[in-house]
Amino acid sequence: MGMQDFDAIVIGSGMSGGWSAKELSERGLKVLVLERGRDIDPAKDYVDMLAPWQRPNLDRISEDEIEAHYFLTGHVASYARQNSNKHFWVRDDEHPYETPPGKPYDWGRGYHLGGRSLTWSRRVFRLGPQDFEANKLDGHGVDWPVRYNDISPWYDHVERFAGVSGSKENLPQLPDGVFQPPFELTCAESEFKQRVEKAFPGRKVIPSRVAHITEPTQEQLELGRGRCQVRNHCHKGCSFGAYFSSNAATLPAARRTGNCTIVSNAIVEAIDVDPATGRASGVRVVDKVTNERRTYSARVIFLNASAIASAAILLNSSSEQFPNGLANRSGQVGRNLMDHVSGARAYGVLDEFPDRGTFGRTPGGIYIPRYGNITENDKPYLRGFGYQGRALRRNPAGGRPGIGPAYKEANRALGPWIVDIYAFGEVLPYADNRITLHANKTDRWGAPLPVIDCEMKDNEMLMMREASKDALAMLEEAGCKNIVATANELQTVTVPGNRIHEMGTARMGRDPDTSVLNGWCQAHDVPNLFITDGSFMASSACQNPSLTYMAFSARAANHAADLLQQGVL
Amino acid sequence: MTQKPLSRRDVLQGLLLSLGGLAACGEGMPSGKIKATQAASGDALRFYTESEMSLLTQIADALIPATETPGAVAVQVPGYLDAMMADWASTKTQATHREWIAAIGRELNSIAGSDFVRLDQDSQVSAVAALDEAAFGERAQELANYRELKQMITDIYYVSEPGAVQELGWVPVPGRWDGCAPLEESGHVAVR
Numbered sequence: 001m002g003m004q005d006f007d008a009i010v011i012g013s014g015m016s017g018g019w020s021a022k023e024l025s026e027r028g029l030k031v032l033v034l035e036r037g038r039d040i041d042p043a044k045d046y047v048d049m050l051a052p053w054q055r056p057n058l059d060r061i062s063e064d065e066i067e068a069h070y071f072l073t074g075h076v077a078s079y080a081r082q083n084s085n086k087h088f089w090v091r092d093d094e095h096p097y098e099t100p101p102g103k104p105y106d107w108g109r110g111y112h113l114g115g116r117s118l119t120w121s122r123r124v125f126r127l128g129p130q131d132f133e134a135n136k137l138d139g140h141g142v143d144w145p146v147r148y149n150d151i152s153p154w155y156d157h158v159e160r161f162a163g164v165s166g167s168k169e170n171l172p173q174l175p176d177g178v179f180q181p182p183f184e185l186t187c188a189e190s191e192f193k194q195r196v197e198k199a200f201p202g203r204k205v206i207p208s209r210v211a212h213i214t215e216p217t218q219e220q221l222e223l224g225r226g227r228c229q230v231r232n233h234c235h236k237g238c239s240f241g242a243y244f245s246s247n248a249a250t251l252p253a254a255r256r257t258g259n260c261t262i263v264s265n266a267i268v269e270a271i272d273v274d275p276a277t278g279r280a281s282g283v284r285v286v287d288k289v290t291n292e293r294r295t296y297s298a299r300v301i302f303l304n305a306s307a308i309a310s311a312a313i314l315l316n317s318s319s320e321q322f323p324n325g326l327a328n329r330s331g332q333v334g335r336n337l338m339d340h341v342s343g344a345r346a347y348g349v350l351d352e353f354p355d356r357g358t359f360g361r362t363p364g365g366i367y368i369p370r371y372g373n374i375t376e377n378d379k380p381y382l383r384g385f386g387y388q389g390r391a392l393r394r395n396p397a398g399g400r401p402g403i404g405p406a407y408k409e410a411n412r413a414l415g416p417w418i419v420d421i422y423a424f425g426e427v428l429p430y431a432d433n434r435i436t437l438h439a440n441k442t443d444r445w446g447a448p449l450p451v452i453d454c455e456m457k458d459n460e461m462l463m464m465r466e467a468s469k470d471a472l473a474m475l476e477e478a479g480c481k482n483i484v485a486t487a488n489e490l491q492t493v494t495v496p497g498n499r500i501h502e503m504g505t506a507r508m509g510r511d512p513d514t515s516v517l518n519g520w521c522q523a524h525d526v527p528n529l530f531i532t533d534g535s536f537m538a539s540s541a542c543q544n545p546s547l548t549y550m551a552f553s554a555r556a557a558n559h560a561a562d563l564l565q566q567g568v569l
Numbered sequence: 570m571t572q573k574p575l576s577r578r579d580v581l582q583g584l585l586l587s588l589g590g591l592a593a594c595g596e597g598m599p600s601g602k603i604k605a606t607q608a609a610s611g612d613a614l615r616f617y618t619e620s621e622m623s624l625l626t627q628i629a630d631a632l633i634p635a636t637e638t639p640g641a642v643a644v645q646v647p648g649y650l651d652a653m654m655a656d657w658a659s660t661k662t663q664a665t666h667r668e669w670i671a672a673i674g675r676e677l678n679s680i681a682g683s684d685f686v687r688l689d690q691d692s693q694v695s696a697v698a699a700l701d702e703a704a705f706g707e708r709a710q711e712l713a714n715y716r717e718l719k720q721m722i723t724d725i726y727y728v729s730e731p732g733a734v735q736e737l738g739w740v741p742v743p744g745r746w747d748g749c750a751p752l753e754e755s756g757h758v759a760v761r
Contacts, residue, residue: 051741052728056652063659186748230743357755360743393755395737398723401705403698405636411727412736414755 006032006261006298007564009283011268011313014115016533016549017304018246018254019158023557024302025259029564032296033254034266034285036305037111040118040247046237047084059083069093076108076498080119080235088112088119088237098438098451105452106497107308113264114247115306116500117546119235122211122243122363123388124164125543126155128173130374134426135539138382141336141429142509144538145519148175154551161253162244162550163220165228165364166209174369174386174543180215182207183364187353188391188417192478193366199477202375208367208388211244211547223252230360243363265289267445270317271301271326273526278321280529286445300528300560300569304553307337307534308435311505312450315437327506327523332516334436336429336504337452338540341385341460343493344467347420348480350391357393357414365390368421368474370542372466381463382428385542387471389421419480423467426542428459429504433496454496464493501545503534521556528569532556615655616663617670622647623686624674630690631697632719633726638736644729646722653725669714676700676715 007029010020017033024031052059059082066074069091081089088110099105110119129148135141152175159178166179185193185207193205212228213220225241225248234243241248254260265288272295274281282297303310311334317326325333365388372384393414402410433455437448468487475483486492509515512524521536523529532553534545541548563569614622626647633641641647654663677685681696688696701719704712726732733739738755747754 051730052733052739053730055728056649057657058653058724058728060657062657063662067659183746184748189748230746231741353749355752356749357752358746358748359750359754360740360746362746362748364746397727397732397737398720401701403632403701404634404694408633408636408638408736411723414752 006030006296008032008300008302008560009034009296009298010302010304011283012036012115012304012306012309012533013113013246013251013262014304014306014533015117015120015246015546016553017302018114018117018250019550019553020302020304020530020532020557021254021260021262022250023554024561025254025257027558027561028257029259029561031254031260032298033251033260033262034268034283034296035113035262035264036267036288037113037115037264038288039262039264040113040237042237042239042247045087045112046239048231048233048236048239050084050236055082055084057083061086072096073106073108076106077119077500080121085119085236088235094444096441096443096449098441098449100451100453103453103455104495105454106495106500107452107502108497108500109306113262114245114251117245118237118247120500120546121544122234123367123544124159124162124166124209124211124547125367125369125386126175126177127151127541127543127548128175130173131539131541131543134383134541135429140382141539142507142511142514145508145510145515150519151548151551151555154555155547158547158550158554160217161219162211162249162547163213163216163225164209164547165212165214167207169204169206169369171204171206171369173374177209179209180213183210183212183214183362185364185366186358186391186417187356188350188393188419189366191352192350192391192419195478196368196474200371200474203368203371203474205366205368208365210363212363213242220249223249225249228363230362232361232363234363267447268305268313269293269445269447270313271303271529272317273319273321273326275319275321278526280326280526288445291445299564300530302553302557302560303529303531303535304533307502307505308450308452310531310533310535311435312437312447314506315435316448322525327516327525327529329525330512330514330516332431332507332514334505335431335434336507337433337435337454337496337502338427338429338504338537339454339494339496340499340501340540340542340544341425341427341456341464341493342423342499343464343491344385344423344425344471344486345421346468346471346475346483346485346487347418348475348483348485350417350419350478350480353417366421372463379466381466382459383426383463383542385423385425385463385467387421387423387467389419391417391419393417419475419478421471421474423464423471424499424542424544425460425463425467427456427496427540429507429539430457435505452497456493456496460493461491465491501534501540503537503540503545506531506535507538508536509538520559521552522559530556530560614651616651616658617647617654620686621667621670622651624670624677625650627686627693628673628677628697628718629722631694632701632722639729639731641722641726644726644731646725646729649725650721669718673700673715673718676712 008024010033013035072092132144136143167182168176228242266285272282280301282295315325368387370384397411441449472485472487506516508517521532629641704715
């Protein structure tokens, strides 16, 4: 069954797919969004309104369920998932993948409308000019075919719509954006900031930047979104629409144009290409529930299935013209898989402000932007890392001796201010960090299982060793006590995938021999195919990547619309 | 409904019998029980035996008694834990937990020099206090199971409404953020 009722098909409704759908729809195109997972109904699926006493079993997933369904990725993003919101994360027995022995990969994801835009931690930072030049400078990967100034207006555009809370800091390596008021630092964070910036003049401690509304615009109110209520129930879905998700923001915007159709339970198997024109001609779908197979066609295809899944679709779309997978003349599809690396951490007590605490449960915290090879040079590692962190007073009920009324009384007391920082480092693009398709194993819908072969290498290890030392030094200089630091322990780094920032599998570049996409996220080999999820990233930088996926999606969608209007596509 | 004033022990027995329904002793019964338990509907025990439940209830009451706020028994911590062990725990964890309860019962009997569950309330509190002191002191290694049980009881108590709201100041919808609030305004940061 062929259906060419659409100008554009968007594969995936998550962080980047929602933006592709919105921008294309707002340009007047008839858009079809194909989401492999089920629809999300906030009234039924969001559980943010449950009080702690309304969640049985301390909201733990049952042990038998973990063994049956979450045996592989159950530990990934454990901070974000409990029993009440486990439906936002895949079951490993339903969605298996393979890894070589001794090389684990943590592929944490959810298959439902909105994808991980529903479950992310909402950190939003722009890449800086240095990030777009990094590959050219040290020769790892291929040169980005764009520069910061090409993307800057699109960062403005997406920040304005999404709602980003942050402070102007005037840092070249972490450009300011269109901000709503920041979540102020706690007293301990402010003190930590002052002491660290004094002891380390090249370093800054700033309010984190988060995709939360603190001062809603008219546009946001009209979409039914409201101000953040500071509950920290974000991972349960937000009934106030206060943090950015496809569900709260881009999909409603797409829908209200009247141009957008969203089909869920539609698993894309492959993209067909017309050998006569060299254009993508159809998207083959298998229905998740009925197993019915259908094909849709459109003039332009946006692939937004997320980096590993998009690469898998391309590799599964071989033809005479593309024997190694669609748009893969370069051989780079599936390669250069990156994530961020963590592992360096330090936390300790800041013995100040005993008569102060906090009201509300902020999504904010602090961020220490990258200083390595920016303001501090002669580092043993390439590229760099930033730190996310907090300084809060914990109230650890229990974990202490005593019983009876005195125990209850002691449990009321707030603990001391604890500063806690942990690094996120850049991962280099390595050709042999890659996904391929299993030769014969398939999932229950017949799709070949992804084989993810990826490891952290020397620069990542070295970076985290240095970040560990730096974290300890900052806490010591700030006067923290009882410091627990990875610098004092056996060094480990996070397993690839664990930061849930996978990217790079269809990188953009200047040369079709060594890259999959041009600077518009347009496939060199297939002019009506655009890939604007994390696949396009030529390098990973150390900043959380979602904001960059948003900006590139908006830019590419508008370019595609231009090309359609000009009759080029 | 008795006419004479109820002893503390009577209240506990009444609660045990009703297992989640409001005990029949009238005024002053606290509200805000943890709602989401099987036991709350008045069903029979699903994991613990009667004697295990009795022991657990008496330990929970000694650990977190009623003060100006309800205690662990009034908010049905034992019932919640019974449902949790039935629904959340694997067979292996259930077996281990069962061993803990038995071992802790033996310890309390040994400390009391007699049958813990038959003691008067003050003596029970003393026995639990002695066990607690040993578990955080010179016998820490061998009494890890007691500390684990104590933490479970504690965690469950503080997700109840009295525990979270009255004791720890949890606010469902703060609506604003103050990073440097006076202590009397500051509530629990990390109730999940």
